[in-house]
Amino acid sequence: MTPAGAATAWPGGEPDYRSLVELATDGIVVTSQEGQFFFANPAALRILGYDSLDDLRALVPNAAALSRHPGERPRMLAALRADLDTLRTVELRRKDGSSVWVEAHGKPVAQADGTMRLHSIFRDLTKEHRERRFANHLAAIVTGSDEAIITKDLAGIVQSWNPGAERLYGYLAAEAIGKPLRDLIYPPGEEGEENRIRVQAAAGHVVPRFETRRRRKDGTIVEVSLCVGPVRNGGGKVVAVSSMAHDITQIKSSAAALRANQQLQTFVLSHMDDVVMTSDVDGRCNYVSPSATKVLGYDTSDLVGRTVALLLHPDDVEATARRRPKGVRRAENGTVSVRLRRKDGAYAWIESRSSPLTDARGGLTGFVAVMRDVTEAHKAAERLATEASRLEGAVRERTAQIQAAYAELDAFTYSVSHDLRSPLRAIDGFARILRDEFAPRLPPDGLHFLDQVLSGTKELAALIDDLLEFSRATRFEPRREAVDVHAMAKEEAARLLALDPGRAVDLAIGPAPPCHADPRLLRHVVNNLLSNAFKFTAKTPDPQVEFGYTAGTQAYFVRDNGAGFDMANADRLFVPFQRLHRAEDYPGTGLGLALVHRIVARHAGRVWANAAPGKGATFWFTMPVSARRTHDPYSRAHFHLPRNSNPKGDPTHDP
């Protein structure tokens, strides 16, 4: 059995071998070439967790099956067969399923019958393996940590410097290791603290976290949170000091900002007149500012935990529930005005602006509201509304009175004008009889005076006629029918020419579209404007009168080249009894243009003029083109004297 070329001669026999194998602390197994177990020493059974060789053989078909990793099994056997006397660390499965790490080697041994057996010997390295792996994990943790982790020996020289330290302090490990790195200390020269802490740690104490400052390589100062502890060797002796630090600059400034914010908030909330309240999603008050006492009379403790909606005025509850404003004005930005019951039982008008409160994920957690006491403003607004309504009523009443007065005045004008005719007829009649039948018996002076009487009655008759027309134009609603204005102008012009056959007037009646108007009233307008044109051209050498229509302003016009007038006086044109010429020069009642204005206004039209002294005048007027009734400008005709004859506000005055 002795291998050829053995280095040393074996002193004993078979029993010695067996005893040694059984004593060995390494596991020793002998298997077939296929890995079937022939032998396992007690150490092997212990390492693998089996009771006996039979136990092992019953449960493990071949040695390769012991491998934890199925992929490694063929290689395990192949390695043994190939006589590779190599040490391998493999992970095996014990009977109880746990892992065991072993360092194994083996070799094939030829038997007398020519078969081969595989001899293997393995050592349990599980403990070492675990320790190594733990150390690796620790190193990985230190390397991967965001904390700056460094160790220094007891003299203060840097021994290790992780990437976290590189990031925090700006020094690379290569720059830091082996140096005391006093430049980190801030303020400079304050090594005392550092030394004291190191001494504490060296004495075996863990120094709990504290905040301090460090200077980075680039000179900037960083706020850090630091903890320091001892590093012991296997024998428990402190051999180094480790420290862990992280940047708290951001946290420090946030905390400072938060503190300032809280101080501001506390100050504002305790001094503001408005009430700030937060509530949960069900409307129960979480917080209310102290001003609640002033505004509502309640202590904050009265309100916290209560549902504020219970204080709503009954009318406002209903309105709020129906979300239909009635006594509650709901504005776009979450503003409502409601009445809340004060502790003393009175109601305060509160204008409340509210906004939802949400958690980090946007879920509704409650509401915050700022409430302002607007009771005084509300009372003032109510007083104002009452006053406005009273004034409105007064204005309405006055307007009705004025309208009634105007109507009465019109009726009076009509009646007076009418009654004036009768005595006038008597004066004219008897004077006429005197003039016609007693002329031979009257002296020439008497006849002259009689003529003066007759001339006076004629003027008075014309005035009465105009007054009656003026009154009629106001009292009756104008009819609306299609009127051929062109034909009407022709007729009126012919009539005027016939009245004074001696006159040679260059007359032009241009095309004009029909309109919808009261024909009788419109005839007055056309007649008045044309007869004015005739009248004011009486002293013009080459008199011209034109009637026409301008499409631009949609206005009819009458133009003459007669006496004209100064536009400075234009605002008096359409005022009753206002005359721009002496009656001796151009006789008239002073009512003609006022009547024109009133008729045009009653048709919702407008009338205006343009003229210059000695250069003639042009009068424009508009009339409705459709049969549709426009707004009746009756009241306008009453309340606005025609200073600016532009009832529609159309800026176009001149075509």
Place this chain on the structure above:
Amino acid sequence: MTPDIPVEILLVEDNSHDLELTMHALKKNGLGNRIAVARDGQEALDFLYGMDGASPNGHARVILLDLKLPKLSGIEVLARIKADARTRNVPVVVLTASTSPSDLAECYRLGVNSYLAKPVDFNEFVAMTKAIGMYWLLMNKVPPT
């Protein structure tokens, strides 16, 4: 008033000036002879129907009626004349100062034969009077009563 004499014209007029002027105008046109004058509405009715309202004692070929009359208005007189079979065919010419459209409409509704507004100008009035006489007394025919 002389009811026994048959008259050509019954003139109903309360205003003395207008009455005198009308009479003068009628005379100037040769119509001044057979004129009866009533100074108010009641007198006009008395003339036509007698004091008891039953016995006709006055007849006129044409009635010139003012509207503005004391006691009984011209409109009421017109209504009575046109409602009574005995006088319905007598032409009634309203001669008035009123140019009120409502008076005009009412008179025509009641069956007036003509409606004339008194002109202020006396010459025109004389011409109008002449025309009335010419037309209603000479040219116009009425059925026998």
